[in-house]
Amino acid sequence: MVTLKEIAKECNVSATTVSNILNGKPKVSEATRQKVLQVVKKRGYQPNYVAQGLRNQRTRTIAVIAEDIGLFTTPGIIESVMARFEAEGYHTIVWNLRLYARWNESWYNNEQAYRSILNPVLQELRSIKVEGVLYIAGHARLIHCTSQDYEVPMVMAYAYPDLKTIPSVTIDEEQSAYLMVKYLLSMGHTRIGVVGGRADNIHTQRRLVGAQRAMFENGVPYNPEWVQYGDWYRKSGYLVTEPLVKAGVTAIFCMADRMAGGVYDYLEEKGLRAGEDISVTGFDNQDLSEYFRPALTTMNLPLKEIGEKASEILLGRLKDGAPEEALTSAVSLSIPCTLVERKSVKRLIP
Amino acid sequence: MVTLKEIAKECNVSATTVSNILNGKPKVSEATRQKVLQVVKKRGYQPNYVAQGLRNQRTRTIAVIAEDIGLFTTPGIIESVMARFEAEGYHTIVWNLRLYARWNESWYNNEQAYRSILNPVLQELRSIKVEGVLYIAGHARLIHCTSQDYEVPMVMAYAYPDLKTIPSVTIDEEQSAYLMVKYLLSMGHTRIGVVGGRADNIHTQRRLVGAQRAMFENGVPYNPEWVQYGDWYRKSGYLVTEPLVKAGVTAIFCMADRMAGGVYDYLEEKGLRAGEDISVTGFDNQDLSEYFRPALTTMNLPLKEIGEKASEILLGRLKDGAPEEALTSAVSLSIPCTLVERKSVKRLIP
DNA sequence: AAGGTCAGGTTTAACGATAAACAAAAGCTT
DNA sequence: AAGCTTTTGTTTATCGTTAAACCTGACCTT
Secondary structure, three states, X not given: OOOHHXXXXXXXXXXHHHHHHHXXXXXXXXXXXXXHHHHHHHHOOOOOHHHHHHHHOOOOEXXXXXXXXXXXXXXXXXXXXXXXXXXXXXXXXXXXXXXXXXXXOOOOOOHHHHHHHHHHHHHXXXXXXXXXXXXXXXXXXXXXXXXXXXXXXXXXXXXXXXXXXXXEEEEOHHHHHHHHXXXXXXXXXXXXXXXXXXXXXXXXXXXXXXXXXXXXXXXXXXXXXXEEEOOOOHHXXXXXXXXXXXXXXXXXXXXXXXXXXXXXXXXXXXXXXXXXXXXXXXXXOOHHHHHOOOOOEEEEOOHHHHHHHHXXXXXXXXXXXXXXXXXXXXXXXXXXXXXXXXXXXXXXXX | OOOHHHHHHHHOOOHHHHHHHHOOOOOOOHHHHHHHHHHHHHHOOOOOHHHHHHHHOOOOEEEEEXXXXXXXXXXXXXXXXXXXXXXXXXXXXXXEOOHHHHOOXXXXXXXXXXXXXXXXXXXXXXXXXXXXXXXXXXXXXXXXXXXXXXXXXXEEEOOEEOOOOOOEEEEOHHHHHHHHHHHXXXXXXXXXXXXXXXXXXXXXXXXXXXXXXXXXXXXXXXXXXXXXXXXXOHHHHHHHHHHHHHOOOOEEEEOOHHHHHHHHHHHHHOOOOEOOOEEEEOOEOOHHHHHOOOOOEEEEOOHHHHHHHHHHHHHHHHOOOOHHHHHHOOOEEEEOOEEEOOOOOOOOOO
């Protein structure tokens, strides 16, 4: 591999001069510049970023830590993060914790097990000398990670870290659920069932608050018996639909598209028509929701926007201004989802 | 950030000694070792990989170039590649070409446009000093990329590069289609329609060969009128179903799950029942295929295996043996897909 | 006792690029 | 023409780590 020194030798100038030319420094005659650039081109010289990184103490590399790259939310966020950082001249290292694939539950709410996965990664990243870290969580939960854990700016996407120490960008759960229930009300539904995730889950709780607010604002009574809890997977939607149907709801708001799939399963089994006898809505706008019959009305997750906002915040902290303040104050953003209206909700009023 | 030198100073030994201890070199007394390790731990020393990389001329980093990380095939492959290389102590840099998001068609079959995207990336990677490159294509097509383009071992996944120069791992298109049609035949279908991608596409062509072989072997006539071409998207499946139904096929083999979605759309519109009046099969086993009603029988892409095999080959070339031979001979593997039987094919014979 | 071996280190130079300090010659001023 | 500035460079030191060469004293051998 050709080095600066070799180029310099071939041109009969010093390495510094070649370096100056390539970095656009002044104090070089046009003649020398031309000659050097020509040789650089001829020899196909490429600067060695490893050496540059060592000398300049800048790697222009950030790390994306993904809890699980296989989750449907992750690639969308990664994509927009990478696009943003590439545009700014940064490289991206992706680290996949494979959290969900690995243990599924044992690390969940088990701080110690979780740290035993995360800490070695943070150590590695310290060694790699990345300049910033963008953490992409899979599900929302409190992550007890402080900026002191890491000597470098960190931002979290799709997670609820300890709010006082790390900036984060998430969806506005409450507002999103509010919008969805408001939509159902506008279609004339007043007996609205809810299929949430686990009862102790932050997503579930916040969305429930939003749903209640919509009902309250519209003078529709909130009935706790119309709320059922699943585990985000299809099967749980199936298992939980019966009591809702028996209670006589006219619409079911599911907090995940997959669970809506389970609701459809139950309805089909009982000879009921989704979107006709019982209206159903989902949450996530996964690709598969378009293939439901009837196509599922759902909330679209602003994954691209989350990635962009999180990148923006991280980029802001990467500029070498006020690192003290930057590391002690945390911005937290939440972005509302948008309703994707399809065919699974019947209009009851004109 | 604490350096080797500082540790050495605190221990009253030379930096070399600390380095030797950390790298398990002999010639160190146990007493010194203990003391140094203790200080290393106390100060939380982490080696600087950038400096190590420069000194050792090894970065232990590979690059994954993804044509588009948003394609459903990509994350699965990336995931297994990263797992494999992490286990071997390598870091992974992911590069997203955003090919499909960017131009959609203009680069396709346009070598020059394509190179204008790829070349700068290869240049960057040269500068980063990655030790190997794993290229993940989105669709299969000939990629005129030779190993001379890059001074480092390269392997392609899910693509058909110029076979003589770069090793690749893909799916066995022909065998997969063969298996699917054989399955349809075993269910008693003899009038089998095919919905392919574009006629000039390699996927389409190879799968068609496999389908024909299955029919031929079973003495079922192959009827060119029963073959229609789409563009892999749902809508095209919808548009292309009518002639097949009119020609009286009893089953339709779609070369993509999404196009099968379009076939379902057409059948529903005409009051025909998929899996009952007309059997339908897909290809890809995307998540959404499980949510079809009836659930879609399809071929599962061995994404994990592709990633693993490709990693294996790349890893083999990374070992410093016979680089000459390694760079001139190319291994190409193809892995058959597996049938995922669901509910969309009716059994016509007992 | 002279020479050799070995454990347990230290010193030096190098990886490739670049910032900082320094230098030589040309041009300008008065 | 002496002194100053400007242009156009060069030399040196450095980033953090490690291979290679070198060093020192203890112990062994004959």
